[in-house]
Each structure stands twice: as C-alpha cells, then as structure tokens.
Amino acid sequence: MRIAIVGAGIVGVTTAFELATGGHEVTVFERRSSVAPLASFANGGLIAPTLLAPWGLAGAAWQRPQLRGVAAWAHLPWLWQAWRTRRPAAVAAQAQALQSLGQFSKQRLLALAQALRLEFEQTPGCLLLLRTERELKAVQPLLARLRDSGVAHELADAARCRALEPGLHEGTPLHAGLHLAQDGAGNCRQFAHLMKAEAQRLGAKFRFDTPVRALKPGKPATVVPATGEAESFDAIVVCAGTEAAPLLTRAGVRLPLVAVHGYTVTAPLRHVDGLPPPGPRATLIDSREQITMTRLGQRVRVSGLNELGGDATEVALAPLRRLYRALDEWFPGAVLERGAQHWKGARALLPDGCPVLGASGQPGLWLNLGHGHHGWALASGSARVLAELVAGREAPLDVQALGLQRLR
Numbered sequence: 001m002r003i004a005i006v007g008a009g010i011v012g013v014t015t016a017f018e019l020a021t022g023g024h025e026v027t028v029f030e031r032r033s034s035v036a037p038l039a040s041f042a043n044g045g046l047i048a049p050t051l052l053a054p055w056g057l058a059g060a061a062w063q064r065p066q067l068r069g070v071a072a073w074a075h076l077p078w079l080w081q082a083w084r085t086r087r088p089a090a091v092a093a094q095a096q097a098l099q100s101l102g103q104f105s106k107q108r109l110l111a112l113a114q115a116l117r118l119e120f121e122q123t124p125g126c127l128l129l130l131r132t133e134r135e136l137k138a139v140q141p142l143l144a145r146l147r148d149s150g151v152a153h154e155l156a157d158a159a160r161c162r163a164l165e166p167g168l169h170e171g172t173p174l175h176a177g178l179h180l181a182q183d184g185a186g187n188c189r190q191f192a193h194l195m196k197a198e199a200q201r202l203g204a205k206f207r208f209d210t211p212v213r214a215l216k217p218g219k220p221a222t223v224v225p226a227t228g229e230a231e232s233f234d235a236i237v238v239c240a241g242t243e244a245a246p247l248l249t250r251a252g253v254r255l256p257l258v259a260v261h262g263y264t265v266t267a268p269l270r271h272v273d274g275l276p277p278p279g280p281r282a283t284l285i286d287s288r289e290q291i292t293m294t295r296l297g298q299r300v301r302v303s304g305l306n307e308l309g310g311d312a313t314e315v316a317l318a319p320l321r322r323l324y325r326a327l328d329e330w331f332p333g334a335v336l337e338r339g340a341q342h343w344k345g346a347r348a349l350l351p352d353g354c355p356v357l358g359a360s361g362q363p364g365l366w367l368n369l370g371h372g373h374h375g376w377a378l379a380s381g382s383a384r385v386l387a388e389l390v391a392g393r394e395a396p397l398d399v400q401a402l403g404l405q406r407l408r
C-alpha cells in the first residue's frame with residue numbers, strides 16, 4: 001500500500017518505521033525541518049507503563065491540567081467533557097487497554113533497541129518519592145491496582161530508597177518510595193532520529209518543511225500540501241499531535257483535543273563521579289510536586305507542570321524555578337545551571353486523558369494521536385497496533401476502548 005503519515009514526532013516516526021517494516025511505501029509529511037521538533041523534543045523521558053491510567057481512575061486525577069490565565073476559561077466546555085468521561089465501565093475498559101498498550105509498547109521498544117542496537121540514553125528503574133504518610137495513603141489505589149494486575153513493584157522504606165538512590169539529600173523528609181524496577185527512561189528525540197534512519201533504510205521518505213494544508217478522505221485519500229501537488233494514497237495516518245484538530249475538522253473528523261503545556265530543564269551534572277553520587281542514578285518522581293527527575297547520560301532532566309491555556313512560546317520563569325527547586329531539594333547542587341536547556345512543550349490531550357488509535361470514520365483516514373502525558377512511553381506499541389490495523393489485520397491487543405467512538 002502507499003501510505004502517508006502527517007507529522008514526524010515520535011508517534012509519526014515509529015508509525016513510519018512499523019509500516020515500512022510491513023513492506024508499505026511510506027511518505028512522511030512534516031511541517032518543520034526535522035523529526036521530533038515539538039512535544040517529542042525534550043520531554044521528561046519517562047517510560048512508565050505502570051503509571052498509565054485514564055483520569056477517571058482513583059488516584060490518577062493528578063494528571064489533570066491546571067488552568068493558566070484568562071485564556072484557559074475558553075476550555076471550560078472541554079473540562080466539562082473531561083468531568084463527564086468518568087463513567088466507571090468506560091474507565092475500567094480504558095484502564096485495561098492503556099495498561100496492555102503500555103506493557104506492549106515497552107516490550108516493542110526493548111525489542112527494537114536490542115535488535116537494532118539502539119542507544120538513546122536508556123536508564124532502567126523508577127522511584128516514586130513519598131515525603132509523608134499522607135502521600136503514601138494517596139497512592140493506595142495505585143498500589144491496589146499493581147497488586148491486582150500482578151505488576152512487579154516494591155514499597156520501599158526511606159533507607160531502601162536511599163540505597164537505591166544514594167545521592168538523595170538526607171535533609172529532605174522522605175517517608176517511603178514506590179520502586180518500579182521495570183519502568184525507566186530514555187531520550188525520546190534521540191530515539192526518533194534513530195528510528196527515522198531505520199525507516200529510511202526500509203524505504204520510507206521524509207518530506208520536511210512540508211505543511212499539510214488539507215486531507216481529502218476517500219479511496220484513494222488525498223494529501224494536499226501547502227505548496228506543491230496534491231498526492232493520492234491508499235491510507236493516511238494522522239500523527240500531528242496538538243496541531244491535528246483543525247486539519248481533521250476540515251476532513252470531517254471532530255476531535256476535542258487541547259494543548260496542555262509543561263516544562264523541562266536539562267542540565268549537565270556538576271560532577272559525574274563522587275560519593276555519594278552527585279545526582280539521580282535513574283528516574284525519580286516527586287509525588288507532591290508531580291515533577292520527574294531523570295538521568296540522561298551525564299545530564300539530568302527535570303520535568304513537570306500541566307498548564308491548560310497560555311502560549312507555547314512564552315517560557316515563564318516561575319515554572320522553571322519550581323523545577324530547579326524540586327531538584328535542589330532532592331539533589332542539592334547536583335547540576336550546573338549554566339549550560340542548562342530550558343524547554344516548554346505541549347501535550348495533546350483528549351478529555352479522558354487517553355489516546356485515540358484506529359479508524360477515523362472517514363475512508364482512508366487513520367488516527368494515532370492524543371497520547372497526552374505518555375506519548376513517548378506509548379509510541380512504539382501504538383505504531384505497531386496501527387500498522388496492523390491499516391494493513392487490515394487484527395490488532396495484537398484489544399484497543400477497542402481507545403477508539404474514536406468513545407468520544408462521540
């Protein structure tokens with residue numbers, strides 16, 4: 001089949017790779033000049049399928065966005081829709097589908113990394129830091145879920161946490177930690193570049209600086225770029241992240257997608273060696289602040305915040321200070337602020353916090369987007385699933401609950 005992909009973020013690139021692996025003739029249209037220029041550029045790096053959950057699930061509400069500025073009030077209808085998605089049966093089905101997709105995705109990522117010998121600053125292990133008894137109580141629903149689904153985890157006391165992460169500051173109160181040895185982190189952008197090279201090796205073509213202006217569903221379906229000739233394809237997969245909604249609306253597909261902004265700081269470690277080690281060994285999550293701290297090679301990436309409204313280009317100082325403060329509480333003086341990279345990105349979010357994966361309802365148009373907080377963690381699996389569906393085969397796992405019909 002001749003297949004077009006719109007968007008070369010982590011989701012588009014992995015989809016291109018999987019479709020090219022299946023022998024399809026793939027063309028990727030990307031508005032900007034390289035892969036992973038938007039949300040996949042400098043995200044937190046966390047690959048934590050264990051923590052995946054739709055918002056309606058007990059203990060998962062922290063992922064909900066906070067309103068920022070007057071502009072946020074324009075999103076009230078969306079927030080109302082988010083509130084209404086909490087029907088228990090739907091939430092349970094989504095939780096199950098997300099968990100399976102997350103685990104499947106991690107396995108696919110590991111298999112690809114091994115088979116293709118990919119290096120992308122991977123670090124295994126994730127520790128959720130709980131400062132108080134109250135924070136421990138708040139994660140009880142998560143613990144129950146992990147127990148029920150047989151997911152490996154360890155509830156660690158403070159001493160064990162410090163043994164896992166010897167650089168943790170003694171002076172910062174720590175009550176307990178949830179250690180998820182099977183989760184971890186890696187550099188999403190680096191992986192996207194590696195996968196682009198692999199996709200190209202399999203014959204996929206990337207057209208950079210080529211915004212898609214319109215999509216015409218049908219058999220064949222047509223891609224209309226902003227400049228140049230329209231082209232026909234047997235299928236089009238839309239992986240356009242936060243910018244997908246207007247394009248899809250014009251093609252007859254309505255998606256209640258919003259952009260929720262977050263920030264990262266990536267800073268070089270002051271010292272790479274030392275006793276105790278001068279920074280995180282793996283990935284930590286500050287449960288109170290909802291901030292992640294990830295070791296990426298000889299750097300640390302701190303990530304957090306969840307703003308609905310505001311502007312992607314306005315990198316405010318206060319949120320960045322919050323990230324530095326959290327890192328400094330746990331690892332004082334570990335990084336050099338000079339030479340640090342500050343970044344603001346937008347997550348594409350649907351009202352239930354789950355991605356949409358599969359047919360669009362319009363002939364020839366497929367959807368792989370709205371991965372919100374976990375697009376990096378879910379990309380490899382979503383791509384594999386989509387490649388099977390587009391080829392007319394059965395998906396390797398049940399993703400019915402992540403279909404578009406749930407948003408109607």
Ligand SMILES: Cc1cc2nc3c(=O)[nH]c(=O)nc-3n(C[C@H](O)[C@H](O)[C@H](O)COP(=O)(O)OP(=O)(O)OC[C@H]3O[C@@H](n4cnc5c(N)ncnc54)[C@H](O)[C@@H]3O)c2cc1C
Binds near residue numbers: 030031038211303
């Ligand atoms: C601060 C922050 C921290 C995060 N931390 C994590 C984390 O720790 N773990 C995790 O799993 N996820 C994390 N995420 C989420 C993750 O980064 C995203 O879910 C993921 O990158 C989405 O990938 P994507 O390919 O769908 O979108 P994007 O990377 O945004 O790619 C979409 C692409 O489509 C292109 N495009 C759009 N419209 C058009 C058009 N009309 N024509 C041509 N091209 C077009 C864009 O230029 C862009 O390149 C984080 C996000 C943020 C903002």
